[in-house]
Amino acid sequence: MENYIIEMENIRKEFPGVVANDNVTLRLKKGEIHALLGENGAGKSTLMSVLFGLYIPEKGVIKKNGEVVNIANPNVANDLGIGMVHQHFKLVEVFTVLENIILGAEPTKNGLLTTKEAREKVIALSEKFNLKVDVDALIEDISVGMQQRVEILKMLYRENEVLIFDEPTAVLTPQEIEELMKIMKNLIEEGKSILFISHKLNEIMYVCDRVSVLRKGKYIGTVNVKDTTTSKLSEMMVGRHVEGVKLSALRKKGNVILELDNITVSSKSHKNNAVNNVSFKVHEGEILGIAGIEGNGQTELVYGISGLEKLVSGKLILKGEDITKLSIRERNLKGISHIPEDRHKHGLVLDYDLADNLILKKYFLKEFQNHGFIKKSNVKKHSDMLIKDYDIRSGKGSSTITRSMSGGNQQKAIIAREIDCDTDLLIAVQPTRGLDVGAIENIHRTLIDQRNKNKGILMISLELDEILNISDRILVMYNGEIVAELDPKKTSAKEIGLYMVGSKQQAKKKKEEVKANA
Amino acid sequence: MPKDIKTPRIKGKREVPEILLTFTSAFLAIVAGLLMSFILLYILEATKAESNFSLPGQVFNNFVTYAFKDVPSIIKVLYNAAPLILCGLSVGFAFKAGLFNIGATGQYTVGAFFSLIAVILWGFPWWLAILVAMITGGLWGFVPGYFKAKFNINEVITTIMLNWVALFFTKLLLYNLPTMRTLPPGNRTDPIGFHNASGLLPDLGLKELTGSSFINIGIIIAIIVAVIIYIVMNKTTFGYEIKACGHNKEASRYAGIKAKRTIILTMIISGGLAGIAGAISFLAGTIQFTTDSTLLTMGFNGIPVALLAFSHPLGIIASGLFIGYLNVGGQAFEGVYSSEVTNIILSVIIYFSAFTLIVSQFIRKKFNRSDDGSGKGNIFKKITEKIISLFKKKEDVVIKDEEEVTK
Numbered sequence: 074m075e076n077y078i079i080e081m082e083n084i085r086k087e088f089p090g091v092v093a094n095d096n097v098t099l100r101l102k103k104g105e106i107h108a109l110l111g112e113n114g115a116g117k118s119t120l121m122s123v124l125f126g127l128y129i130p131e132k133g134v135i136k137k138n139g140e141v142v143n144i145a146n147p148n149v150a151n152d153l154g155i156g157m158v159h160q161h162f163k164l165v166e167v168f169t170v171l172e173n174i175i176l177g178a179e180p181t182k183n184g185l186l187t188t189k190e191a192r193e194k195v196i197a198l199s200e201k202f203n204l205k206v207d208v209d210a211l212i213e214d215i216s217v218g219m220q221q222r223v224e225i226l227k228m229l230y231r232e233n234e235v236l237i238f239d240e241p242t243a244v245l246t247p248q249e250i251e252e253l254m255k256i257m258k259n260l261i262e263e264g265k266s267i268l269f270i271s272h273k274l275n276e277i278m279y280v281c282d283r284v285s286v287l288r289k290g291k292y293i294g295t296v297n298v299k300d301t302t303t304s305k306l307s308e309m310m311v312g313r314h315v316e317g318v319k320l321s322a323l324r325k326k327g328n329v330i331l332e333l334d335n336i337t338v339s340s341k342s343h344k345n346n347a348v349n350n351v352s353f354k355v356h357e358g359e360i361l362g363i364a365g366i367e368g369n370g371q372t373e374l375v376y377g378i379s380g381l382e383k384l385v386s387g388k389l390i391l392k393g394e395d396i397t398k399l400s401i402r403e404r405n406l407k408g409i410s411h412i413p414e415d416r417h418k419h420g421l422v423l424d425y426d427l428a429d430n431l432i433l434k435k436y437f438l439k440e441f442q443n444h445g446f447i448k449k450s451n452v453k454k455h456s457d458m459l460i461k462d463y464d465i466r467s468g469k470g471s472s473t474i475t476r477s478m479s480g481g482n483q484q485k486a487i488i489a490r491e492i493d494c495d496t497d498l499l500i501a502v503q504p505t506r507g508l509d510v511g512a513i514e515n516i517h518r519t520l521i522d523q524r525n526k527n528k529g530i531l532m533i534s535l536e537l538d539e540i541l542n543i544s545d546r547i548l549v550m551y552n553g554e555i556v557a558e559l560d561p562k563k564t565s566a567k568e569i570g571l572y573m574v575g576s577k578q579q580a581k582k583k584k585e586e587v588k589a590n591a
Numbered sequence: 592m593p594k595d596i597k598t599p600r601i602k603g604k605r606e607v608p609e610i611l612l613t614f615t616s617a618f619l620a621i622v623a624g625l626l627m628s629f630i631l632l633y634i635l636e637a638t639k640a641e642s643n644f645s646l647p648g649q650v651f652n653n654f655v656t657y658a659f660k661d662v663p664s665i666i667k668v669l670y671n672a673a674p675l676i677l678c679g680l681s682v683g684f685a686f687k688a689g690l691f692n693i694g695a696t697g698q699y700t701v702g703a704f705f706s707l708i709a710v711i712l713w714g715f716p717w718w719l720a721i722l723v724a725m726i727t728g729g730l731w732g733f734v735p736g737y738f739k740a741k742f743n744i745n746e747v748i749t750t751i752m753l754n755w756v757a758l759f760f761t762k763l764l765l766y767n768l769p770t771m772r773t774l775p776p777g778n779r780t781d782p783i784g785f786h787n788a789s790g791l792l793p794d795l796g797l798k799e800l801t802g803s804s805f806i807n808i809g810i811i812i813a814i815i816v817a818v819i820i821y822i823v824m825n826k827t828t829f830g831y832e833i834k835a836c837g838h839n840k841e842a843s844r845y846a847g848i849k850a851k852r853t854i855i856l857t858m859i860i861s862g863g864l865a866g867i868a869g870a871i872s873f874l875a876g877t878i879q880f881t882t883d884s885t886l887l888t889m890g891f892n893g894i895p896v897a898l899l900a901f902s903h904p905l906g907i908i909a910s911g912l913f914i915g916y917l918n919v920g921g922q923a924f925e926g927v928y929s930s931e932v933t934n935i936i937l938s939v940i941i942y943f944s945a946f947t948l949i950v951s952q953f954i955r956k957k958f959n960r961s962d963d964g965s966g967k968g969n970i971f972k973k974i975t976e977k978i979i980s981l982f983k984k985k986e987d988v989v990i991k992d993e994e995e996v997t998k
Contacts, residue, residue: 379845381844381845400847400849401844401845401846401847402846402847402848403847405847411845413845418839418841418842419841419842419844419845420842420845421839421842422834422835422838422839422842422843423838423839424838424839425834425835425838429831433835433842433846434846434847436828436831437828441828442827442828445827445828445829446826446827446828447826447827447828447831449826
């Protein structure tokens with residue numbers, strides 16, 4: 074008999090209209106990192122929510138160390154030593170790290186909070202597992218990576234032995250991901266068992282022992298990572314052979330669509346400008362990729378172009394017309410569409426249904442309104458059409474509240490809406506953030522398709538692979554400035570990386586040249 | 592009180608029709624409130640020197656049926672409901688845009704007073720006076736709206752403060768306008784009828800017929816306005832913009848909606864609605880504007896009216912009528928219990944009816960067996976989510992259940 078710490082057998086969980094888990098079996102060995110792999114909507118999160126006591130399954134049993142347990146709510150899960158790091162952290166922003174860790178298990182003496190012992194325990198834990206945190210910092214002041222470490226410490230503080238990581242790398246930078254992988258291996262050495270939910274194959278190959286695959290709610294199989302390859306795994310996950318999208322041959326450079334002339338944008342978080350005197354041009358029929366580590370001014374650069382933020386100085390020229398002073402809507406109508414970095418903050422009105430979200434940029438056009446009255450039937454028709462064309466999956470079609478949709482389908486909805494605007498310039502900021510291979514492939518294909526239709530595409534991404542694979546030209550942004558212009562065919566991830574961290578800069582002279590050439 | 596209220600059939604089918612669920616929950620919550628207030632009445636009776644335990648039962652029975660005992664009582668319910676509905680619309684409209692208008696009282700006061708000036712001093716007919724009330728109420732809403740949009744000053748604070756400004760401003764004006772006032776002591780406005788009969792709200796000749804001085808077209812105006820607000824909210828691009836701003840200001844900015852302009856317009860309309868409520872109340876000719884230094888509570892009453900209906904304009908008609916009905920029923924306590932007791936009983940019922948959301952969540956949980964629990968130890972987030980969802984559309988409640996489905 075193998076030594077399983079958790080066994081979930083024949084789990085079935087239904088939701089109105091959907092079978093989220095259909096006869097799924099998952100067995101976690103003690104001391105292993107077990108990956109749960111599947112596309113968005115495959116039922117990974119549901120299965121973990123069942124294990125964590127958030128959902129009660131219709132069928133199936135859960136065993137801990139061979140004994141059947143009934144996990145009615147998260148408290149039971151906690152008592153059984155099961156802990157979870159959610160994809161979106163569950164932290165109180167205005168509390169300190171320590172307060173967040175002890176929240177829900179506060180040590181008290183005579184009814185008063187005593188943090189001394191807790192503090193020592195937390196510090197001891199963080200040293201033991203090499204989880205660097207500042208226990209007295211407020212959550213709102215620390216980086217995403219550190220917030221995640223706080224979540225991990227929360228589980229360790231409660232002495233959980235089964236740790237669930239729900240897509241932990243989706244929000245992290247490459248460096249932070251590497252750090253996390255190390256931490257996970259550390260945890261295993263200390264006798265913990267880890268369930269790792271992910272759709273990033275490289276990470277699974279790198280860190281996991283075994284992997285179970287789900288597809289559309291069904292259990293596909295469990296394999297040893299040693300005995301498999303990424304392409305086999307992706308085939309199991311998607312159900313067909315997937316190959317990374319590559320760009321077709323470089324087309325001839327077209328006319329200039331957007332010209333940035335010495336753009337400077339201020340920063341919200343510090344006094345210096347986030348973007349300093351940036352100039353470049355986007356041409357018809359090209360994908361211009363901007364690489365850089367998060368927080369080097371990419372966000373603000375896009376805000377400046379889209380009009381969400383006012384420029385401190387500089388000029389924006391769209392198809393020969395100065396748009397520096399125009400409002401957001403005027404810019405949109407003149408020919409800018411924008412897939413925003415944060416789909417929840419900017420991309421969608423989450424409490425609107427899909428149909429209403431798909432007209433967010435168009436509701437005021439003649440097509441959708443008559444003397445201020447919205448033409449509901451046209452809105453519905455438009456939304457049904459986009460849902461079909463872009464394969465947006467949701468529970469109730471056009472009338473699905475977007476909040477209830479999976480991240481991948483939310484992103485598809487945004488992309489459908491923006492491409493439907495049919496503008497000459499498309500700004501795509503991290504268009505595939507947090508999505509799985511199948512979805513990424515689709516989105517890349519869509520972007521390339523747009524480029525082949527002679528649109529200009531400005532893509533900002535933190536994923537170097539993405540930048541290298543589908544850009545015609547690469548700019549690297551560091552510290553608010555463009556530090557390099559590179560040809561993806563002649564460069565490597567390593568070289569871009571050097572520019573990204575600022576240890577290499579193209580000579581000033583060459584930069585000037587670039588400006589002149591562009 | 593029917594005892595055999597059945598919760599909707601859910602066992603077979605997983606999905607409960609939203610409307611049915613909402614109505615059942617509201618009904619159960621109200622019944623719970625009635626029961627609780629009845630128990631309270633017994634306790635209060637027991638504290639009296641000479642307790643008579645048959646009295647609460649009688650009075651309570653009276654209270655529930657009072658509003659239906661004759662035509663004038665029904666008319667009184669409608670009379671009460673009209674300004675309540677309009678104040679509810681005022682608060683609810685702002686809610687939809689994510690604004691908490693606590694200043695309906697001030698806007699109501701200003702609207703009321705200027706409608707009186709319009710009819711008494713300027714000799715305007717009633718409809719023009721309503722227009723004046725709407726404009727002045729709207730102006731009172733514009734100020735906090737402008738500050739919110741331009742400088743992001745919290746509208747709760749500015750609207751509360753403007754309530755007091757409205758109170759003392761109108762009081763001061765009333766002192767300085769002797770022609771508005773009655774003969775000594777001159778602490779209130781002169782009855783409208785003495786100055787300008789066309790300033791009174793029309794009764795369509797029903798006053799003679801029904802023998803009630805409380806009949807007028809106020810309720811019709813309120814219902815028409817509610818329907819208009821419903822249409823604006825749900826059928827127009829303007830409503831689309833307002834709700835988008837309310838749900839997600841950043842996303843609406845991204846979409847090119849002028850969020851600041853929308854906030855200001857929303858507050859103007861919200862204030863205008865409260866202003867109309869003021870005019871409807873005072874142009875009925877049944878009450879007079881006084882120089883008392885107490886805030887008129889009608890605007891505050893709009894808050895529960897809006898919340899009970901989840902800010903749905905048509906629902907507000909129902910919740911306005913309900914609270915109007917309670918107010919009239921409260922007359923059954925007169926002479927038997929003190930007015931404090933009446934107020935306690937009414938408050939308890941309204942208090943309980945605000946539990947509608949919890950009841951509906953309870954029903955859903957019981958029958959759908961799915962939990963929206965967001966994890967251990969996160970009580971703060973849960974509570975805030977609950978509070979936020981109170982201010983949003985009722986549909987929001989469903990979302991939590993669906994949330995994980997497509998993941």
